[in-house]
Amino acid sequence: MSDNTVEGLRARYGERWRWLAVATVMLGTMATVLSATVVNVALHDIMLEFGIRQGQVHWLATGFIAAMTTTMLASSWLLDHFGVRKTLATAMFLFTVISLLGGFATSPEQLIAARIGQGAMAGLMQPMGMYLVFRIFPRNRRGQAMGIYGMGVILAPALGPVLGGFLVDQLDWRYVMFAPVPVTLAGVFMAWRFLPLPVSRPAPYRFDFPGLVLLGIAIGLSLDTLNRLQELAGQEARIAIEGVVAVIALVLFVIRERRARHPLVNIELLRNPAFVYANVGAMALGLALFGSTYLVPLFVQTALEFTATEAGLLMLPAGIVLGMTFPLAGRLADRLSARKLVIFGIVLFAISAMLFAVSDIELAFGWLALWTVLGRIGIGFMLPALSTGALNPLAPEQLGAGSSTINFTRQLGGAFGVNIVALTIEFGDHSGGIPTIGAFHSAWWLVAVFVAMAAIPVWKMRV
Template sequence: MPAETTELLFARYGPRYRSYATITVMLATVAAMMTTTTVNVAIPDIMGAFGIGQDRAQWFSTGALAAMTVAMLLNAWLIRSFGQRKTLIGALCLFIVSMLLAGLSPNETMLIFCRVAQGAVAGLMQPFSVYTLFRVFPPHQRGSAMGLFGISVILGPALGPTLGGIMIEHFNWRYVFFLGIPFSAVAILLGSLFMPEREESDARASFDWTGFMLLTASLACLLIGLSNGQREGWYSDYIVTLLGFAAASAAAFVAWELHASQPLVDLRVLVNPRFAAAAAVAFIFGAGLFGSIYLVPLFVQTVQGFTPLTSGLLLMPGGLVLGLLMPIGGFLSDRLSARALIIAGLFFASLSAYSLANVDANTPFWTVARCVIFFYTGLGLSKPALIVAALRPLRPDQLGQGAGMINFSRQLGGAFGVNLLSVILDRRTFFHGNALASVQTSGNSGTAEFLRRMQELLTQAGVPPDLQLSGALHFLDRVVYAQAYTLGFRDSFLVVGIVFTVALIPAWIMGKSRAEQPA
């Protein structure tokens, strides 16, 4: 029996096959990407359940993003070796198993391993879906296809926190990991019907295990070193060794890939200046995107005291706006300059981050929600244009590697964004805490008045006189830390704004992609 290739499926279903293939990959991507941000609203509850701090909890996001980064590079090899149908079904089966184990995790170590597996599947699904859509849509419709596909990539993470908040509000944090299972099951069924099989004429590709291990070692050592630098000391032997090994592994990876007969990733696609500029924009956008998605729910829950459901609802208006803008952004990317759309998107994202740099414990719900809406407006305008502009200059045989590389760049930026913003938040909180504590002296009239009033309140509460001063000092310490923590968040959002502003440079270099004919 002949293999069910794309051509055979088109002959069987006609033009409707494009819709069937699009729905299949969108469901798979929604299932895989939903957990990317859903877990963020559960982090405070998970920290309490396992008794861990932020330095350990941030691995629930960083580990998944790092796994996404590496897994994206497997897309081309998996498709060549096993075909689209087996790749999709196998990945989603792994995803279902990891979701079940995550919901039943007895400790944070097992949960982190499950998050790594989930991140790997999510990373694979993005370039897999782009590759599939570029195979079934003609060049002049690819921008619109990317707009529709972008709904699944972004709408899942945007609305996932709201669904996660509902699960936590009515059940507990473990149920957030079960949300993607129904989507995965349906996508497996559709994939067995509408995804093409591997063509028998295709030669099986060998796998670049050396490159894979070098890349994994480099990312793992770098992220572990950055995560533990504050606690262990940036100049300690442990951290210096980790960062040194990361740099050596990265250099060895680049050298190996440039000379390997069948590299894990074809770095030569970066020779194209437009593609290289698009990859740089994607990296910076990823850092700001995933960094913001990590920081906002953490801020509103730990500083403003929002419930997981409320913090999830905070992201919903932005998600709805994004769902409306992604098809529009795809439509415009087929007709307007990619540079103009991307710069407009970066402007809105920068405006959002700079506005969030002024938040405090009393900032109203809708003020924060408006900042989120600005951010998703920028994302909706720029994401389809970025993908189309990146892949247009490439040859058809480079599309698989190009799709993997552009998504790799964004996810690599996301892994660094979450990791570095977590470090920045800790360091700036420590800095502001020391600065505020240094002025809380007996000569400070404001401090003296604060302590006097606190002692009066403790007296009214019946606290013994010998404990009143220590109680007042303890509360002062809590107030100072809360203010320092808020200032740390402000500085972190300011860094995000600066990152988006820097992205304007490679966005300008990309030039006008409208003048370039699609591949």
């Protein structure tokens, strides 16, 4: 039997074992991010096959995001009790099985259930990369490792729509569900081979299942409420009831977390100002990443009349440049102030959003590609620095809770950001039922202002 202690892995693979471990968790993260983005291009075909409308099909995206956001906070308990090796391997294996079942779904309910299951497993996998990097790399190399890890995180959403479009056009929408399977199967093998056993484990403690249920209800209903606001007519009563239940669930969740002996959210972490401010920055990063990924293709296709292929090509250079930015930003995060790097990234992204907000129909493709690249460079500087700024001050035993919390806030910012952007467009000016360029300008200004405002708490990080 292989020795998967840190010493055993080092003896077997030398110092490169750390990078093999990073590659392993990167596979899991790429599969989850790919699954989150690749399905969007298949929604039209799914609606036609099952004869369903927008009100039901949106749960393929909303259910995935809500489940992923909720279960992120459960990863800390799993890491404490089973370690990263067993937790990640099991989550990837279950993700594989659920993806296969979803691909063979015979009803929309089965497909939605599979997407929710994918999201739940994705939420468990996402914090693993950050946790592992901060456990196995020395303090002065964590930024570099996060930069390399971040390349995989960001390349997946850049390639997702391109891959999804090819699969839907050339094969069938079901292959969108099958797409992550080879990646996660390889990840299971690599996790068992390259990830270390835990050095020590805390005393067993009870999992906060009631807190998880309350949080899931609050997030799921609030996202559904925001989505339904886009078609308000005839749904006023349902929207009001869902909104009230979501608020009640959130209040009960906060009360539960304050009283629970072992809460989902580690209250001690919230007493660390740098960690709290970094989480506010992470919410802004989520809004910037997911909001712009949603906005750019929709904006250029709807307002500027680009084709789907042109929209995909517009995003591709930005994804490649972002992948190149991460290693540089990671190295700088090891040497420079985290808050200065994050604010630099915020400024670049805000400028990019403002340039989109003042664009007109005659603008050339090259300028739009350049502005997209500028925004992605900004995001590239934000992610590694936010990670080091949030987690470097924490004790080793707090890293599991810390990584799950900052991943949760980033995903939460993205989930609500996309819905708020969609609402802004829906309530903007329309012509013939299609949003005008003015509606998109309002959305871009909203994104620019929200992200720019995050510079205030980020400056208070003092790291």
